Amino acid sequence: MKQLVQKIKDWGEDRNIISEVEAEDQAGKVLEEIEETYDAIQKNDIYRYIDLSEEVKDGIGDVVVTLILLAEIIKNDNDNFQSIDWEEDYRDRIIRLLTVSPINNINNLFLNHGEWLMQEVYAYDVYREIILDLYGFCQLLAKKRELTVEGCLEYTYDEIKDRQGKIKEDEKGNKTFVKEE
Numbered sequence: 001m002k003q004l005v006q007k008i009k010d011w012g013e014d015r016n017i018i019s020e021v022e023a024e025d026q027a028g029k030v031l032e033e034i035e036e037t038y039d040a041i042q043k044n045d046i047y048r049y050i051d052l053s054e055e056v057k058d059g060i061g062d063v064v065v066t067l068i069l070l071a072e073i074i075k076n077d078n079d080n081f082q083s084i085d086w087e088e089d090y091r092d093r094i095i096r097l098l099t100v101s102p103i104n105n106i107n108n109l110f111l112n113h114g115e116w117l118m119q120e121v122y123a124y125d126v127y128r129e130i131i132l133d134l135y136g137f138c139q140l141l142a143k144k145r146e147l148t149v150e151g152c153l154e155y156t157y158d159e160i161k162d163r164q165g166k167i168k169e170d171e172k173g174n175k176t177f178v179k180e181e
Contacts, residue, residue, distance in 0.1 A: 001086060001087050001150050001153075002086075002087065004150065004153055004154060004157060005068055005086050005153075007157060007161070008065055008068050008069070008153070008157060009068065009069075009072055011157075011160065011161065012068075012069045012072060015164075015165065015167075015177055016167050016177075017069055017073075017167070017177050018069060018072045018073055018076055019076065020167045020175055021069075021073060021167060021175050021176060021177065022073070022174075022175060023070065023073050023074050023077060023127070024174075025174045025175050025176055026066065026069060026070040026073050026176075027070060027127075028174065028176075029066050029070075029176055030063065030066040030067060030070055030134070033059065033062040033063045033065075033066050034063055034134070036059055036062070037056065037059030037060060037062065037063055037141075040055040040056050040059045041056055041059070041141065043055075044056055044145075053145065053147075056141075056145055056147075057147055057151070057152045057155050058152070058155060058156060058159070060138050060141060060142050060147065060149065060152040061149075061152035061153045061154075061155050061156025061157070061159075062156055063134065063138055064135065064138055064149055064152065064153050064156070065153065065156055065157070065160070067131050067134055067135055067138075068086070070127075070131060071083075071084050071128075071131055074127055074128075081127075081128065082128060084128070084131065084132065084135075086135070089132055089135075135149075138152075163179050163180075164179070164180045165177050165178050165179040165180050166178060166180075
């Protein structure tokens with residue numbers, strides 16, 4: 001997992017995501033991926049006769065990629081931001097998350113945490129907690145579907161590793177990575 005996380009960090013560095021995108025803008029990208037994943041999960045749960053497992057796997061991987069990049073962007077901006085050990089730091093979260101809510105409410109809490117991320121944009125200590133909670137949710141969502149986060153992340157990395165693009169600024173001044181078509 002450490003090597004895969006490092007590949008994603010390197011990918012983000014090579015495309016100037018970590019150096020040029022603001023934490024608030026990346027948080028918006030995390031929320032966008034959470035919403036897409038939430039929709040895929042909801043459809044997969046409702047329409048059981050349609051196999052959407054690839055979309056769910058891709059979605060979980062996309063969320064984790066955006067979380068890893070967000071943590072790196074914040075770390076670049078704030079020397080006091082504690083690095084995240086993606087293999088260890090989330091483990092106690094899962095127990096806490098399951099104590100707070102039964103497994104069938106995880107989908108909704110996942111979406112709510114994505115929205116909280118947008119509200120806590122400059123509270124870096126809170127950001128770290130929300131990032132870890134979201135990562136814990138990804139672990140639970142993957143496990144519930146007999147997947148692993150590492151497998152989802154590998155799937156997504158294989159999709160994006162050769163992707164090229166540029167950092168673009170929208171009319172509101174938000175910067176995001178836009179892939180070349």
